[in-house]
Amino acid sequence: MATAAALIRKIIHIDMDAFFASVEQRDNPELRGRPVAVGGSRARGVVAAASYEARKFGVHSAMASAIALQKCPHLVFVKPRFEVYSAISRQIRDIFYSYTDLVEPLSLDEAYLDVTENKIGMPSASIIAREIKARIQEETNLTASAGVSYNKFLAKIASDMNKPDGFTLITPDKAEQLVAGLSIGKFHGIGRVTAAKMEAMGITTGADLRARSEQELVQRFGKTGRYYFKIARAQDDREVQPHRIRKSVGSERTFEVDLTEEEDLLERLHYLAREVAQDLARLQTSARTVTLKLKYFDFTLQTRSRTLASYIAGSDALFTVARELLRTPSLPLHPVRLLGISVSNLLHQQDLHTNYQLSFDF
Numbered sequence: 270m271a272t273a274a275a276l277i278r279k280i281i282h283i284d285m286d287a288f289f290a291s292v293e294q295r296d297n298p299e300l301r302g303r304p305v306a307v308g309g310s311r312a313r314g315v316v317a318a319a320s321y322e323a324r325k326f327g328v329h330s331a332m333a334s335a336i337a338l339q340k341c342p343h344l345v346f347v348k349p350r351f352e353v354y355s356a357i358s359r360q361i362r363d364i365f366y367s368y369t370d371l372v373e374p375l376s377l378d379e380a381y382l383d384v385t386e387n388k389i390g391m392p393s394a395s396i397i398a399r400e401i402k403a404r405i406q407e408e409t410n411l412t413a414s415a416g417v418s419y420n421k422f423l424a425k426i427a428s429d430m431n432k433p434d435g436f437t438l439i440t441p442d443k444a445e446q447l448v449a450g451l452s453i454g455k456f457h458g459i460g461r462v463t464a465a466k467m468e469a470m471g472i473t474t475g476a477d478l479r480a481r482s483e484q485e486l487v488q489r490f491g492k493t494g495r496y497y498f499k500i501a502r503a504q505d506d507r508e509v510q511p512h513r514i515r516k517s518v519g520s521e522r523t524f525e526v527d528l529t530e531e532e533d534l535l536e537r538l539h540y541l542a543r544e545v546a547q548d549l550a551r552l553q554t555s556a557r558t559v560t561l562k563l564k565y566f567d568f569t570l571q572t573r574s575r576t577l578a579s580y581i582a583g584s585d586a587l588f589t590v591a592r593e594l595l596r597t598p599s600l601p602l603h604p605v606r607l608l609g610i611s612v613s614n615l616l617h618q619q620d621l622h623t624n625y626q627l628s629f630d631f
């Protein structure tokens with residue numbers, strides 16, 4: 270028994286409940302019990318997060334604010350406060366790190382933890398997950414849902430099963446049956462487009478997916494088909510990746526009113542450059558390629574890029590390059606709906622080491 274257990278990983282997926290909206294309700298008692306959308310209320314606004322009261326009306330994140338208002342006329346819009354959300358995110362990550370260093374954040378409010386071996390020597394992942402939930406509640410006054418299982422795919426499905434304030438354990442003996450009964454739309458890793466394709470092929474549940482050969486799935490979906498074949502059998506051997514190497518860092522904004530004046534564009538560019546510089550500082554890296562992204566009023570997209578001879582990281586340097594990109598070959602000729610700055614060609618620790626070595630050789 271001990272040897273069999275040793276081969277099975279113990280994975281926890283923690284997901285904060287309606288994160289941004291819950292933070293706003295926590296900090297402003299007037300919002301409690303009311304349908305709340307975090308995001309802009311004006312014509313071009315988009316809902317970034319919806320409270321559970323708003324979800325009852327069919328309001329969800331990424332929905333256009335105008336549509337959200339149609340669905341729920343008494344919806345209360347609240348401006349996002351990202352500094353507050355990221356501070357809480359750091360707080361919950363510190364809780365995770367007191368159990369394991371194998372933490373893979375998926376976003377500000379979600380992470381996988383591998384607790385097969387853990388810092389408190391606790392054999393039960395369920396006990397750890399419940400402890401984490403309790404500590405999050407205690408320290409942040411917010412609720413999280415936890416999923417516990419033996420791989421990432423199942424842990425993620427589990428955390429979603431009893432939201433909010435949920436706890437779900439999927440044991441190996443229950444997993445295959447559970448996956449068979451799951452609708453394809455609930456499969457993490459199968460997006461809406463793929464789900465529609467699958468439905469057209471007559472695949473609407475895990476059992477339907479399981480009935481297809483690996484060959485057919487690969488033929489139809491490429492390499493990912495192999496992953497689909499596996500998850501239909503409740504298998505997933507992806508490891509929890511504590512240090513995801515980022516290939517790029519960026520920030521972008523959609524404006525409620527299209528921008529046409531250079532002055533307005535530069536002001537926004539300044540702000541974006543500062544955000545990207547902050548991210549680079551946090552990641553302790555710098556970058557050599559700067560890309561400016563422009564989306565026009567008619568949704569056409571344009572990117573302008575420049576790779577520099579040396580690495581930069583500061584907000585002024587980023588702004589200077591972005592401004593040059595904005596003006597070259599000419600200032601935007603159409604009203605701008607979205608502006609973004611991203612940087613790539615990042616300098617990583619190992620490269621730093623190599624560079625250092627090289628300069629030594631020279």
Ligand SMILES: [Mg+2]
Nearest residue numbers: 284285287378
């Ligand atoms: Mg969440």
